[in-house]
Amino acid sequence: MRISAQGALTLAAVLDAGTMEAAAEQLHITPSAVSQRIRALEEELGRVLLVRTKPLRPTDAAHAVVRFARQVSLLAHDAAADLGEGADVTSVPLAVNADSLATWFLPAIVRLAASRPVAFDLHRDDQDFTAAMLENGTVMGAVTSRSDAVSGCRVAPLGVLRYVAVAAPVYVERWLPGVTVPEPGGGMMDARMREALDAAPLIDFDRRDELQTRWLVGHDIDPSRPPRHRVPASHEFATAAELGVGWALLPALQAAAGLARGSLVPLGGPPIDVPLYWQQWNLTSPLLDAVAQEIIDEGRRALSPWPSAV
The missing domain is CATH 3.40.190.10 (Periplasmic binding protein-like II)
Structure with missing residues (x-):
């Protein structure tokens, strides 16, 4: 099965924006063209990907496609940087629990935003539930209480909150x-x-x-x-x-x-x-690895030691 990169990126844009019209504005195409791309992708894959309600919702089949789209965007950014073409600012969606966001997490994000062409899209949820956003493709990395790696991800201990x-x-x-x-x-x-x-x-x-x-x-x-x-x-x-x-x-x-x-x-x-871990997609990406290293370093500096992190 081949997944159209253009179709997958359009699907991710629609889900991020919430409507066909908003996605069309971001992609600089018409809403009709957005709808045609989504329908063509659904026909290629033989699966319904969007529940056409307000707001639009992904089906279970859409999660793998959205994850693929975000990985394509990330790898394209890394390739442009390697070619010395001055990569555009890319969005990096991450999941973090509210208490980490309020205490130790933001300094790492500030350093990264100051040194790299990246805009962070932070999703806040309880640490017991952030890992689910990795599974469905919503985010590329997450602060989580889950110690076993999500499928397709790698995990590193941060410390204890x-x-x-x-x-x-x-x-x-x-x-x-x-x-x-x-x-x-x-x-x-x-x-x-x-x-x-x-x-x-x-x-x-x-x-x-x-x-x-x-x-x-x-x-x-x-x-x-x-x-x-x-x-x-x-x-x-x-x-x-x-x-x-x-x-x-x-x-x-x-x-x-x-x-x-x-x-x-x-x-x-x-x-x-509460032990915390960093999980991210198991993808070779200089940008995602740099994000992970800053967050891991900050977590281990600010949090109490956790035996598995020693």
Whole structure:
């Protein structure tokens, strides 16, 4: 089976833009020409590639074609650079979890954007779900908690993103008065604090956030009992904790400033460590390899050591 590079690139443009019209504007052709290219590609492959709803959605068969299109674009960029023709700025889509984006990830992107003709298209999701975007061709690389390589990808350990339980002093005064808070990194809390946390509100990032639940279970507290707020943005999540909305687990990198100035206090107990890995397409590309090296170096500098990364 041969896949038309022009058709595949058009399909990727349509999915990125969301509509035939927007893709046509980017490709400098008419919407009719975009539609004809997609239909011709579907006929060549004998598969439906687009669900023609609003917005347009890819079928399962489209994922491999989109991945092929992005690889063609990347290799074309590398070839132009090798030929000394001054490669155009190319888009590099990457997936990253919200807490990495809020703490350690951006400096690597800043350095890369300053030194190479590249524009980054960042996709944010939970670290347990970013790997799926590699599989469906949405991104070329991802920060993920998945240690086993996605098919067609290679993996490198980054380090551990350490989370600590914190709350605002005003929150502790209201919801945990008179209890003995264990030392950070220490053992189990006493019965009075466990009883208080049964009713004390906490903050989850979203419905998929399990960190607060894991911390409660680790202290033998029923996680179904406390009221839960949801704040699905990293900066606002941390701000909500500092304002006393609820207690939460924050990355130690993010909590450090609040703990130093006293706007946050530790709730003690062992931290929760989330190992992070970098995965990227197993493709020989100087540009993608340079992106990977900057991100791996930054991750290993900023994150806590992970045994497999040593």
